[in-house]
Amino acid sequence: HDEDAERRELRQLAAFAERLPPGGHKLRAVCRLLRRIREPAVVFTMYRDTLRELRRALADAHAVVVVHGQQPEALRHAAID
Numbered sequence: 001h002d003e004d005a006e007r008r009e010l011r012q013l014a015a016f017a018e019r020l021p022p023g024g025h026k027l028r029a030v031c032r033l034l035r036r037i038r039e040p041a042v043v044f045t046m047y048r049d050t051l052r053e054l055r056r057a058l059a060d061a062h063a064v065v066v067v068h069g070q071q072p073e074a075l076r077h078a079a080i081d
């Protein structure tokens with residue numbers, strides 16, 4: 001993919017996410033999307049509660065690495081590596 005195509009896809013995904021109802025629907029949609037694309041992905045979330053839910057939901061089917069601002073720097077670097 002070229003950068004413009006990736007940007008278009010990301011905008012479409014963001015628009016899709018905004019139309020989802022609140023609650024677990026977004027979580028299920030993210031899980032379903034990751035199953036379908038079968039590629040590594042980075043998922044950003046604003047809240048650590050959401051991070052924990054995503055980690056729980058994805059851990060069985062995916063290798064999950066978590067990075068957040070409250071981690072010691074060494075742990076963040078290890079997770080990124």
